[in-house]
Amino acid sequence: MKTRERILQTSLLLFNEEGESHVTTLEIANEMNISPGNLYYHFRGKEAIIPELFDRFEHELTSILKAPIENPLSLEDNWFFLYVVFEEIHEYRFIYRNLSDLLQRFEVLHRRFSRLLDLKRLTAKAICTSLMQKQIINIDEEEITQLADSITMTITFWMNFQQLRTSETPSHLLMHQGAFQVMSLLAPYFTEQHREFYDGCHAFYQEALKEVS
């Protein structure tokens, strides 16, 4: 792997594990066993690394979020889709961890993150609308807007919220919790015929909890 790529991957790893603000370029260079000068040759400090990592995150999350807007998923795949979204956020969790601090320091990223939030809302709306059309959930247009906002908020802040409650939650449990939390937002709207799908998710979640603890 090229040094440049290794710098990016090592930075991502350290940012995620220790929090971006606690990691210096010197530590990144040490972790990789390269000289700080070599790192500086590729990136002039964290200010150059962070936007590039954000580029990748933005690119990947955008293509994920656009998928259900362009092609509605099956009921079951929507549920798996939630896991994909949480996985992606978890992969770049350093961005979410100190969100306001990071976005304050990088003015450009602020606007771009807002756009990602808008896209999350659009995706949530598209999914809810398709579920409504298939009569899986019983909901009206206005309620969809509120529901989409709640879903967006849960997706965006779930991991922070869990981290505040208990610092040592294993990552795969975070995914299960997040996905089920979103499902439970939809729960009141499920029609009688499709209620069993939600019950299935609930049972699955209970099993996952047992496995972890």
Next chain:
Amino acid sequence: MSEKGSDIAKNIWLAGLGAYGSKLNEAVEKVGKGTSKYFDELVEKGKSLEAETSERVNKAREFSTISIEDRIERVRHGLGFDHKQDPQLTALTKRVAALEKKLGKLMDTIEPKSKTRTKSRSAKKSTSKKKTVRKTKSKKA
């Protein structure tokens, strides 16, 4: 004229890249020796750096893009919800179904036989004939 102009501009840019790539004190040393030679050297250096730069730009474009279908499939698999059946299992299911069918036919041949047996002894000849015929049939199947 314009071609020459753009050539000059390109050379200046390449020289700039070359200067960027070399150490400052090295540059100061060489400036004293002969500027035109130094300029050529920088152009050469710039050329190699240019190649490197464009390569890196291309690399940066290669983001890891896995399709959403693949990612959903991976999650489905990871959570243990595989719908695609194991080919071995499907083959076995087929064989079981075929064997059941055969068994059903065999049972058919056995049951009428036991019934005819209790009927009368005079019909024995014809039933035994029937039996052998059916047996060969079932073997073929």
